[in-house]
Amino acid sequence: xxxxxxxxxxxxxxxxxxxxxxxxxxxxxxxxxxxxxxxxxxxxxxxxxxxxxxxxxxxxxxxxxxxxxxxxxxxxxxxxxxxxxxxxxxxxxxxxxxxxxxxxxxxxxxxxxxxxxxxxxxxxxxxxxxxxxxxxxxxxxxxxxxxxxxxxxxxxxxxxxxxxxxxxxxxxxxxxxxxxxxxxxxxxxxxxxxxxxxxxxxxxxxxxxxxxxxxxxxxxxxxxxxxxxxxxxxxxxxxxxxxxxxxxxxxxxxxxxxxxxxxxxxxxxxxxxxxxxxxxxxxxxxxxxxxxxxxxxxxxxxxxxxxxxxxxxxxxxxxxxxxxxxxxxxxxxxxxxxxxxxxxxxxxxxxxxxxxxxxxxxxxxxxxxxxxxxxxxxxxxxxxxxxxxxxxxxxxxxxxxxxxxxxxxxxxxxxxxxxxxxxxxxxxxxxxxxxxxxxxxxxxxxxxxxxxxxxxxxxxxxxxx
Amino acid sequence: xxxxxxxxxxxxxxxxxxxxxxxxxxxxxxxxxxxxxxxxxxxxxxxxxxxxxxxxxx
Numbered sequence: 001x002x003x004x005x006x007x008x009x010x011x012x013x014x015x016x017x018x019x020x021x022x023x024x025x026x027x028x029x030x031x032x033x034x035x036x037x038x039x040x041x042x043x044x045x046x047x048x049x050x051x052x053x054x055x056x057x058x059x060x061x062x063x064x065x066x067x068x069x070x071x072x073x074x075x076x077x078x079x080x081x082x083x084x085x086x087x088x089x090x091x092x093x094x095x096x097x098x099x100x101x102x103x104x105x106x107x108x109x110x111x112x113x114x115x116x117x118x119x120x121x122x123x124x125x126x127x128x129x130x131x132x133x134x135x136x137x138x139x140x141x142x143x144x145x146x147x148x149x150x151x152x153x154x155x156x157x158x159x160x161x162x163x164x165x166x167x168x169x170x171x172x173x174x175x176x177x178x179x180x181x182x183x184x185x186x187x188x189x190x191x192x193x194x195x196x197x198x199x200x201x202x203x204x205x206x207x208x209x210x211x212x213x214x215x216x217x218x219x220x221x222x223x224x225x226x227x228x229x230x231x232x233x234x235x236x237x238x239x240x241x242x243x244x245x246x247x248x249x250x251x252x253x254x255x256x257x258x259x260x261x262x263x264x265x266x267x268x269x270x271x272x273x274x275x276x277x278x279x280x281x282x283x284x285x286x287x288x289x290x291x292x293x294x295x296x297x298x299x300x301x302x303x304x305x306x307x308x309x310x311x312x313x314x315x316x317x318x319x320x321x322x323x324x325x326x327x328x329x330x331x332x333x334x335x336x337x338x339x340x341x342x343x344x345x346x347x348x349x350x351x352x353x354x355x356x357x358x359x360x361x362x363x364x365x366x367x368x369x370x371x372x373x374x375x376x377x378x379x380x381x382x383x384x385x386x387x388x389x390x391x392x393x394x395x396x397x398x399x400x401x402x403x404x405x406x407x408x409x410x411x412x413x414x415x416x417x418x419x420x421x422x423x424x425x426x427x428x429x430x431x432x433x434x435x436x437x438x439x440x441x442x443x444x445x446x447x448x449x450x451x452x453x454x455x456x457x458x459x460x461x462x463x464x465x
Numbered sequence: 466x467x468x469x470x471x472x473x474x475x476x477x478x479x480x481x482x483x484x485x486x487x488x489x490x491x492x493x494x495x496x497x498x499x500x501x502x503x504x505x506x507x508x509x510x511x512x513x514x515x516x517x518x519x520x521x522x523x
Contacts, residue, residue, distance in 0.1 A: 015473070016473055017473055018473075118473070118474060119474050148476070148481055148484035148485060148488075149476075149484065150474055150476045151474065151476070152476065152480050152481075152484055153476055153477040153479075153480035154474065156480075205483075205487060209483065210479070210480060210483055213479040213480070213482060213483040213486075214477060214478075214479030214480060215479065216479060217478045217479040217482045217483075218478060218479060219478060220478045220479075220482070221478070222478055222481050222482070226482065226485060227485035227488065228485075228488070229484055229485055229488050230488065230492055232491075232492035232495050232496060233484075233487075233488040233489070233491040233492040233495070234491075235495050236490075236491030236492050236493075236494050236495030237484065237491050239494075239495055239498070240491060240494070
């Protein structure tokens with residue numbers, strides 16, 4: 001995570017008048033404004049905070065004696081910091097589903113303590129030691145019986161609509177979240193969903209009728225006489241949303257990379273040797289954080305994760321990310337975070353002033369980047385000059401473990417089945433020359449029983465961002 | 466006539482009114498399900514208690 005200088009407000013934290021995040025001397029703090037005093041006290045005194053934090057549903061924090069940054073301040077707290085901030089359109093299907101269920105669980109627990117979530121923003125959920133957690137401690141307000149859920153629209157836009165689209169239409173539609181930062185408009189979701197989605201009672205009500213209701217009653221003022229929403233109705237709403245979310249599943253077909261390890265050309269000894277080399281290079285570099293680019297289902301990410309290093313396992317294939325997450329969840333892995341990324345078009349800076357959500361590169365650099373069996377895809381499939389690959393990797397990392405896959409390798413030959421060889425400079429000498437502009441080559445080890453070479457490099461210069 | 470003061474987040478008129486429209490349905494559905502859950506819970510507890518007692522006696 002980018003370290004900011006003293007006393008700087010987090011650019012994405014400005015919507016909620018209850019408080020905001022700021023950085024002081026590299027540490028992250030949350031200011032609670034005086035206007036939020038009553039609700040904050042209720043959160044603490046009702047026992048809701050303790051219950052949620054103990055169950056791992058809400059990020060823990062400690063109250064500090066720090067001075068506030070601006071405006072009437074009630075408290076300054078220091079939340080536990082998340083190892084890596086990810087965005088919902090970078091998550092796989094089950095990650096988004098788990099985040100949705102977490103939000104509803106938090107809301108149910110809040111109601112037991114006479115409080116309610118005042119927003120249901122998917123960006124407020126992050127992955128901490130492998131499990132989703134709500135990071136916005138100021139999302140609660142005192143529950144007033146009779147009123148519907150203020151965050152109902154937001155929940156449907158941020159969670160239910162993308163999950164339904166991914167489940168019923170196409171897994172790639174979660175990328176709509178990159179365009180619609182406040183969730184997918186329900187009229188759009190309703191139009192894109194197949195007719196059979198109306199046969200699911202939850203989707204019929206919460207997406208299709210909801211979209212119609214939004215169109216029909218747009219801008220109609222709400223008066224107190226309009227009606228009451230009892231506590232039972234509120235509980236029924238949360239239960240109905242939970243049921244609708246639970247019923248959504250993704251049954252993947254075969255995708256590009258999902259069976260990569262089965263389709264690889266590595267012999268058993270070569271694979272074992274590569275594994276040993278990666279472990280050896282990690283021992284030498286001793287990184288505090290790792291990004292595994294092109295991680296597939298995370299086999300090599302796990303070598304790093306098992307050493308207690310927070311590791312982000314990036315991959316372009318939704319099936320690989322899904323398999324990786326399900327394996328992490330099944331094994332209760334704490335250090336590997338699978339995320340979706342097209343390295344050829346990585347997440348840009350988004351939102352107001354390009355400052356609300358950070359780009360892929362702005363969330364680095366990582367201490368070490370793993371780029372295994374990747375460079376041939378970038379250089380040949382994406383036509384990227386080796387020097388530009390080296391330049392970008394130097395912005396992302398302090399150490400680089402990279403595998404060079406020569407033209408004689410059967411995986412590269414496969415790439416040439418459907419294209420001309422217009423890459424006369426794709427060879428070991430050109431590769432080393434290009435990377436030497438930005439990196440010092442510390443180690444170069446041929447992988448046994450293969451034609452590949454694994455390098456450990458140290459960044460010499462970081463090109464300007 | 467009083468207006469609802471809601472929150473910093475605009476809930477959307479359509480989203481708000483839809484909840485009011487389906488309130489009865491949601492409340493009834495929750496009540497029925499709770500009844501069945503409680504009933505099932507009662508019998509589960511009853512039988513598990515009997516089993517525990519049986520084991521103790523045995």
